[in-house]
Amino acid sequence: MANEIEKIKDPGLPAHKHRKADLDPKAADRAERQVSVLFLLSGAGTALFIFAFLFVKTDTFVYLPILGTTNAHQLFLGLGMAASLFFIGMGMVHWAKTLMSDTEVIAERHEFRSSDEDRQSFVDTVKEQASTAGLGRRKLIKRSLGFAGLLAALPGVLILRDLGPLPRKALNKTNWDKGVRLVTDPGYRPIKASDLEVGAVAQVLPELPEGTERTLENIGTDAVLLIRIRPEEFQLNAERLSWTHEGIIAFSKICSHMGCAVALYEQQTKHLLCPCHQSTFDVTRAAKVIFGPAARPLPQLAITVDAEGYLVAQAPFNEPIGPSFWERSS
Amino acid sequence: MSKQKRIAGNVANYVDERTGAAAWLKKNLTKVFPDHWSFMLGEVALYSFIILLLSGTFLTFWFDPSQNEVIYHGAYAPLDGIPMTAAYQSTLHISFDVRGGLLMRQIHHWAALLFMVAIVAHLLRVFFTGAFRKPREFNWLIGVGLLTLGIVEGFLGYSLPDDLLSGTGIRIAEAIIQAIPVVGSYLAFFAFGGPFPGHVFISRIYTVHVLLIPGIILALITIHLMLVWYQKHTQYPGPGRTEKNVVGYPLMPVYMAKAGGFFFIVFGVTAFLGAVASINPIWLYGPYTPGQISAGSQPDWYMGWLDGLVRMAPPLETHAFGHTISWNILIPGLIIPGILFTGMALYPFIESWMTGDKREHHLLDRPRNNPNRTALGAMSLSFMFISLINGGNDIIATHFHLTINEIMWFTRIGLFVVPPIVFVITKRICFSLQLADRNLVLHGRETGRLVMLPHGEFVEVHEPISPEKAYTLTQHEQVPALALPDEDSNGVRNPGGLKRKIRARASQANAEQIPAVTASELHELEGGHH
Numbered sequence: 001m002a003n004e005i006e007k008i009k010d011p012g013l014p015a016h017k018h019r020k021a022d023l024d025p026k027a028a029d030r031a032e033r034q035v036s037v038l039f040l041l042s043g044a045g046t047a048l049f050i051f052a053f054l055f056v057k058t059d060t061f062v063y064l065p066i067l068g069t070t071n072a073h074q075l076f077l078g079l080g081m082a083a084s085l086f087f088i089g090m091g092m093v094h095w096a097k098t099l100m101s102d103t104e105v106i107a108e109r110h111e112f113r114s115s116d117e118d119r120q121s122f123v124d125t126v127k128e129q130a131s132t133a134g135l136g137r138r139k140l141i142k143r144s145l146g147f148a149g150l151l152a153a154l155p156g157v158l159i160l161r162d163l164g165p166l167p168r169k170a171l172n173k174t175n176w177d178k179g180v181r182l183v184t185d186p187g188y189r190p191i192k193a194s195d196l197e198v199g200a201v202a203q204v205l206p207e208l209p210e211g212t213e214r215t216l217e218n219i220g221t222d223a224v225l226l227i228r229i230r231p232e233e234f235q236l237n238a239e240r241l242s243w244t245h246e247g248i249i250a251f252s253k254i255c256s257h258m259g260c261a262v263a264l265y266e267q268q269t270k271h272l273l274c275p276c277h278q279s280t281f282d283v284t285r286a287a288k289v290i291f292g293p294a295a296r297p298l299p300q301l302a303i304t305v306d307a308e309g310y311l312v313a314q315a316p317f318n319e320p321i322g323p324s325f326w327e328r329s330s
Numbered sequence: 331m332s333k334q335k336r337i338a339g340n341v342a343n344y345v346d347e348r349t350g351a352a353a354w355l356k357k358n359l360t361k362v363f364p365d366h367w368s369f370m371l372g373e374v375a376l377y378s379f380i381i382l383l384l385s386g387t388f389l390t391f392w393f394d395p396s397q398n399e400v401i402y403h404g405a406y407a408p409l410d411g412i413p414m415t416a417a418y419q420s421t422l423h424i425s426f427d428v429r430g431g432l433l434m435r436q437i438h439h440w441a442a443l444l445f446m447v448a449i450v451a452h453l454l455r456v457f458f459t460g461a462f463r464k465p466r467e468f469n470w471l472i473g474v475g476l477l478t479l480g481i482v483e484g485f486l487g488y489s490l491p492d493d494l495l496s497g498t499g500i501r502i503a504e505a506i507i508q509a510i511p512v513v514g515s516y517l518a519f520f521a522f523g524g525p526f527p528g529h530v531f532i533s534r535i536y537t538v539h540v541l542l543i544p545g546i547i548l549a550l551i552t553i554h555l556m557l558v559w560y561q562k563h564t565q566y567p568g569p570g571r572t573e574k575n576v577v578g579y580p581l582m583p584v585y586m587a588k589a590g591g592f593f594f595i596v597f598g599v600t601a602f603l604g605a606v607a608s609i610n611p612i613w614l615y616g617p618y619t620p621g622q623i624s625a626g627s628q629p630d631w632y633m634g635w636l637d638g639l640v641r642m643a644p645p646l647e648t649h650a651f652g653h654t655i656s657w658n659i660l661i662p663g664l665i666i667p668g669i670l671f672t673g674m675a676l677y678p679f680i681e682s683w684m685t686g687d688k689r690e691h692h693l694l695d696r697p698r699n700n701p702n703r704t705a706l707g708a709m710s711l712s713f714m715f716i717s718l719i720n721g722g723n724d725i726i727a728t729h730f731h732l733t734i735n736e737i738m739w740f741t742r743i744g745l746f747v748v749p750p751i752v753f754v755i756t757k758r759i760c761f762s763l764q765l766a767d768r769n770l771v772l773h774g775r776e777t778g779r780l781v782m783l784p785h786g787e788f789v790e791v792h793e794p795i796s797p798e799k800a801y802t803l804t805q806h807e808q809v810p811a812l813a814l815p816d817e818d819s820n821g822v823r824n825p826g827g828l829k830r831k832i833r834a835r836a837s838q839a840n841a842e843q844i845p846a847v848t849a850s851e852l853h854e855l856e857g858g859h860h
Contacts, residue, residue, distance in 0.1 A: 006848040008771075008804045011797040013570030013577065053429055059405065067606060071432070078433045078605020086598025092591025100584050107362040107576050109562055109692060112465050163520040170525050171508075171515055185621065203621060217525045220620030253621060258505035258640070258659065259526070260498055261623040275625045276502060277641045278724065278734050291735060293640060293658045295647035323505035324647060325515040328654040 013104060021098050031098035038091035045083025052076035171327070172320045174206070174221045176301060181207040182226065182250070182311040185219075190310040193246050196228040201265045203253060206313065221321055223253040223261065224301055226311075227283055229270060235285050243302035243314065250301040251287050252321040255279060257294035259323045272298070295324070363585050364565035364578035368455045373589060375448035376551065377596040378441045385438040386540065392428055394420035395490065395536035397529045406613050414492075414617035417532045421491040421612055437604035442484050444600060446632040449477050457677075457707050459694035461564045463687070467678045469561075472554045474675045479547050481632050486539040488610060488630055492532055495610075497618025498627050501526065502640075509659040527620060567693045567805050569798040576692070626724050635714045638721030639666055642742045670710075684836040686812045698767070699806040701760035702840045708756040709749040716744045757842075764844035767803045770795060771847040772855055804846045811841035 020027040052073060060072040067075075114122070130136060181190045182204040196202060204224050208214055231247040243249075251272070255262045260276035265283075271290070272281040279292030287298035299321050302314035320328055346352040363369075396416040402409050404419070405426040424431035453473060456462055462470035485503070489496045504526050508518040523530035562576050571577050579585060603609075615624060629637050639662035646657035673680075681703065682688060697704040719726065720741035727734045774792035782788055795803075814834040818825040826833075 006850055008797075008801050008847065008849045008852060010572070010801050010805070011569045014798055058427065058429060070606075073429070074432045075605055077430050078436075078601055081433070082598045082602035082605055084598075085594045085601055089591040089594030089596075089598055092587045092594065096584050096587035096591065100587060102579070102584075104577050105360075105362050105580055106570070107562070109574050109576060112561070112690070160520065164523040164528075164530075165519060167515040167519045170519070205621075216527050216618075216620055220526050223621035258502045259620075260501060260627070261621055263623045264625060275623050275627050275724065276498060277637075278738065279645075289645055292738075293643040293645055293662075295645040295656065295658050323508055323659070324654045324656040325508045325518075326511050326513075326653055326655075327515060328649075329652040330649060330654075 013106070016103055019098065019102060022102075028099060031094070035091050035095045035099070038087045038094060042084050042087035042091065045080050045085075045087060047080070049077055049080030049084055052080055167325075167327075171322070171325055174317055174321060175208060175218060176206050176222065176224075176313045176316045178313065178315050179306065180313045181306070182224070182303065182313070183207045185223070188214075191226075192309050193228075193248055193305060193311060196226065196248060198228050198230055198247065199267050200228050201267075202226045204250070204311075220254065220259075224250050225253045225262065225265070225272070226250050227265065227270075227272075229283065233270065233284050240286050240300060243300055245303050245305060245311065248303065248311070249283060250303045251281075251283075251298040252301065252317065253298075254322040255294060256289075256296040256298055256321075257292070257323060262298060358559075359582040360580040361559070362562075362576050362578045362580055364563055364571075364576055366566055368459075369563065370592065371448055371452040371455050373592060374596055375445055375452055376555075377593045378445040378448060378600065379547065379551065380593070381441040381597055381600055382438060382445060383544065385434045385441060386544075388434045389424060389431075389438060390540060392420055392424045392431065393417070393490070393536075395533045397492065397527075397532050409613065409616065412617065415532065417490060417492040418612070418617045421493070425613060433601075433604050435604075436607070436609050437600050439488070439609045440603040440607070441600050442487060443609075443630065443632075444596075446480055446484060446630075449473075449480055450632070453477060454707070454711075458697040458704055459564070459566075460691065460700060460703065461694055462678045463691040464678075464682065465561055465690050466557075466564075469554055469557045470678050471675055472550050472557075474671065476547060476550050476554070478671060479543055479550070483539060483543045483547065484630055485633055486535045486543070489535060490532060490539060491610075491612045492618050493612035494615040494618050494622060494624055495612075495627060497527065497620070498623055499629055499633075500531065501620065502637075506659055506663045509656040509663070511653075511655055511660075527618070562692070564692050564694050567696070568802050571693065573690070573692050626728075628722060628725065631718070634721035635717035636663070636667060636721070638717040638719065638723070638741065639663075641723060642717075642720045642738055642745065670713075674710075681840075684833060685809060685840050686837065687809065693805075695806065698760040698763040699808075699843075700840075701757045701764075701842060704760050705753045705756040709753040712752040713745065713749045716741050716748055761842075761844055764846075768844055768847055771800050771803050771852065800847075800852070804848075806846060808843045808846060809841060812837040 021031045022028075056073045056076055058071070058073045061069050062072040062075070063069050064075075135142060183190050183206070185203045185205045188205070188207070190207065191202070191204070202225070204226050205214070205219065205222050206224075208218075226248060227250075228246075228248045231244070234241060234244065234247075234249070236244070251262075253261050253263070255274045255276065257274065257277055257279050260274050262272050262274045262279075262281065264273040264275055265271075266273065270283040272283055272287065273279070274292070274294070277293050279294030280290050281287040281294070281298055282290050286300055289295065289297060299317045299319050301317060303311055304314050306312045319330055342352070394416045398416045399413055400416050400419050402412050402414055402419055402422065404410075404422055406422055409422065421435075424435055426432070456470065456473065485499065489500050489503075504518055504522060507521060508514045510517060518526070521531065521534075522528040523534075563578075565571050565576055565578070579588075616622075628634070640659070643658045643662040646661075648655040648657065695703075720738060723734050723737040723741070726732065726737055774794040777791045777793050779791045780788050781791055812834065814830055814837070815825075817823055824830065
């Protein structure tokens, strides 16, 4: 406590300073007028809102500096609403600051801790009530209740079971298979090698049997990027090279990191870049990861041409496409 | 008695006879609240939540949370004839056909951003002033819960329109779920009703977004405010302000007018932003399809740090026994956020353990007077900020003509190097400020007036500061380090082991201070001068 005594003394609340409006009735009247003007401005805002709502069509556009071409209906509606609300607020605050009492008031704090008697009587009550229920002695009741309680939580989890099917092998499957044609997206037309110039890139999907609907889930697993470069630029082993066709190489477009569409292709460097997390894949080296958080190359689809010269898959993907999951084996 | 007064009296009588409210109101209408601009940050959060409830309710009248495929034939010509989900179509309808619809969408989105800004700013105010200390630990925990729920709620909200950008965000969320060891693919299939994207997640997250989470947030805010009310607000130190009192203005009329008025101001500003500042123009992104993406895909700001961590993660995966563990997703996506938020939630208890301080605190700390805490806070902030920078690395790269690789490596290294440096620098700055306070109290304020003394020396005239100011600058407690003996009474060395060592070290770090000026020091000096 010696420390306390040495401290510089609390001089107490400084004397109250009166505002102009407290002393001068004219200043108070002026403040009142200011508050009223603010409230009236709010009224003008409301009028603007009503006008814009009723008379400015939703497809009216105006040109404004900075904002550019703007939808006039929504702009005036918004400005009216903003003014209508903002000036009510400003008026209230100005009123409080100029005309309401600004004398600081001191309130004492109460202690949160209950009195010792209250605490004791609380403990006694709990003990007494618990003993009438036999909680202390009847161990069997306590244990079986705990057991039943835990068990009763299970249905709460189990009932959610039908939220979706079990994954089973769904994450390993795509619609690519031996001999399935590559078709353009959009358009779904089969393509020939000659349709792609060197340097070109195209998104393709597997041709589905007649009458099958193409769903977003299909696109989410089947989307493939087709890239054509000069064959001598490949740095692939013999197997992977045999998966290409005349410099055309095919990769799953679904990022091996988190499943975004790997859509940015740099023609100069022959890099594929995922816009989500910037994983970068080298097309010439079988989409090897050269930068970013992805841990695996994009799966490569083996392609060739069929008898009519259309590009087809040699085989399904040899690994699951897209982000990793626990059951993935490679 | 006028008619008006008689009616009011009758109403009051009617209500009081049924509730006994008069006694409670008599006490509480004059409840005192201290005044400070930084106490308005939490208010902004509350008000933007109310704005979110109002604007959100409006949006639900038109929004169709369904992934049924439709062909668009609406007011927005560029998307005419494009297949899309009903959710996306109804969002276009709100934006282009419903009068005031786009305004409400933009107000809703701006209010959500403001909500998160206000929560974070409020959290920082509470942290740096030590307002979380006893007895307010529960409210700190509720606050951390509200922050977490706010992040989730915001993410789900901007995922609802089912545009290309939001779908990409959901795709990433799905990948995080899928990466959870053992149960990941099951959880993902349950959440999405099968393979991604499925047909159910919009309607499911809609229920969570408009009912479940807002309900919980509302309940937590209620408890949060009830506790503030019951425990009374903290106040900044100053003359006349003690641990035992609260100095300020009464609720009625000053705070009713100020707080009520401030709600309208916040609403007005949000409406202004909604009117002039375009946000999330989903019609430009197009409907979601997993095969497409737009360059520069960015989450909203409060998710940016998370995305930045994911971006900078090293490409690590473990493949063993026919299973895969994606460390590149788990570490930045779940483990680090888990550690950060758990640490944040536990901080009041950690600090009280470090300092051994179990007393109630109602006077706030000036951040400089608790250098260790302030440095810890600045350090954590710098960690978040570095992550956030990397979350926008593509945008920064194009704006500042840097390569993504440069930014990525800067942040990968910076994440480990910068926070400790920030800690040290912040602590030094706090000491400097304490020293400046000390000098101010001892030697007064520099007046800028130079005086030539008779022997030719120039000195600057210093003016003593007011007793009020001197008190404010010296009133804070400087708690010494805990005395944790190296040896107990039985001669056992280092009782308590590592835990004691850490506690002793932390307590010492907390106790480092520039001594505040004492009354006797001041007297001595005054005596010497005159």
